Amino acid sequence: MTSLKNDIFIKTLLKQPVDRTPVWMMRQAGRYLPEYRATRAKAGSFLDLCTNPELACEVTLQPLERFDFDAAILFSDILTIPDAMGLGLYFSEGEGPKFKNTVRTQGDVDKLPIPDPDTDLRYVVDAVSLIRKNLQGRVPLIGFSGSPWTLATYMVEGGSSKTFQKVKGLMYQQPLVMHKMLDKLAQSVALYLNAQIEAGAQAVMVFDTWGGLLSTEDYNEFSLNYAKQVRSLLKTNVDGTEVPTIFYTKGGGLWLEDMADAGYSGLGLDWQTDIANARSRVGDKVALQGNLDPISLYATPEKIREKVKIILQKYGQGSGHVFNLGHGILPDVNPEHVKAMVDAVHEFSPQYHL
């Protein structure tokens, strides 16, 4: 395969010297881009788009044509694994993802298969290969998965939730059932990410969107434990090249010390966490990714530049910072504001890499 023309994202995660801070954006391929909306209209539904490797490839590459991003991220959904387990993922407009079947008993858990990525999630693996090929080494491709805990929340609740009382109820009432389910999910996530790596993903990220809803001890027991298990099963050495890994818990700012011990190369930070404080707490153990408030992109380009400056300054000197938002971009942001953010990272970050 073609060697990378721009590898500052990879080097930064491995804490090797670079000459500026790399930048990409969670949900960078998405509804805020008119070209995405056009492809989506062509595809039909959101799921039709996810399951069509050619179209998934097309939208993955779109943001790179507009912005100087230093990485591409596979366009997919975080709920592909439960769908492949037979839960029947669907989207009802305005309400987010839903499952036809839920998992709430020992019997339900026993019945869950561990999906074989090469058959059950072939469309994702194919999309990864195709994107990697089409990138032609321009920037690295990030593969991803939801974390075991986050996948479990949707599988028990049957969709998203405000209070997560069903999944937390199960966790408190039948912790062993929950552990069995999380173990199956950890195995499935690792297989899935390994298949993405084999197909060409040059870094992988695990999204723990709902870990922040847990108490400290429950987070350790039910979320972080399984993120560690996933990490331990990942095959991150590809012909002598290291595939860096990122773990992100939204609302996890209180637990960075524990997260830094989970074995990942980098930690994603939400926007509530102060990145200077985060760096002082994790030291040199891991790289950090983040963490502009997605809502800042509603501000004027001038204000956005100021906010970027502050985050770069807070992280300070040296490699180990991947600039990103603290969560995904919202659908109605003006693309020009994204450009202001990206350009500001290019302009202001070299001074921190002298």
Place this chain on the structure above:
Amino acid sequence: MTSLKNDIFIKTLLKQPVDRTPVWMMRQAGRYLPEYRATRAKAGSFLDLCTNPELACEVTLQPLERFDFDAAILFSDILTIPDAMGLGLYFSEGEGPKFKNTVRTQGDVDKLPIPDPDTDLRYVVDAVSLIRKNLQGRVPLIGFSGSPWTLATYMVEGGSSKTFQKVKGLMYQQPLVMHKMLDKLAQSVALYLNAQIEAGAQAVMVFDTWGGLLSTEDYNEFSLNYAKQVRSLLKTNVDGTEVPTIFYTKGGGLWLEDMADAGYSGLGLDWQTDIANARSRVGDKVALQGNLDPISLYATPEKIREKVKIILQKYGQGSGHVFNLGHGILPDVNPEHVKAMVDAVHEFSPQYHL
């Protein structure tokens, strides 16, 4: 007025020695109690219940008949102030609070009056007097208000929100308008809480439900600053008796050091924050209140007892811990499970006060 028969809640907030850990519960007067539902049915709507001092008094006292709580909290809504400012609060079933009018421009802010509690919020002041009288010194009465930032989020959004993009957009685009609004709200909240104190509230709590949605610097500038302003305006010495104050930011666990400098007697902790870690960070500056995960109350009474034990143990020896949930109780919890929690605090806490 009658002197207090049980003052361990007050003493704990002032870090004076007590012989066990006091306990009360956010939303302890609420839908999980059949007697509450009966009174609510008699009242008509939720707002009819809030605005009727006799019925508000009735539901405030109900949980004390069932459980050995060490404090009563005024039954009211956090949005009484914006309603008194003329925004037209209403509740649409299943959707939470809404306002007929929103506040989004300099002109909107200029028009906002600062409510006079003795006239514009008379029903609250009357409820406080009545509850205090009916308590007959059994336990102290807590008054409360939403924080300026939290009130502002509802006033700008016109209700609750998932992303808070309107209020955060205003904050980023027109920070001076936001500051003007927050200043008016801080003055209004202080007047409101002072009126509650004058009417008989023996402690007051400020709920910053949505401060946790901000970045660290925005939290300081737009939420904590105004919580400090409120505190500085409170008249907490009533004839030589100190009225303790509590400040709670849901999602504020990262910022406890700054919160501890805001002048409040105690900080409320959400359930994500580890209370041992919290105590080590705030030292002896403030008392701590919390922080059982409300969802734990779905577990078995036995499991609840274990969870209570862990929190008591984590806080450790000495006064300064008020036991509570980390957020309000959910409507469908079995009251017997609340009893298990309260009884466990009574049973296991004396050993930490020897």
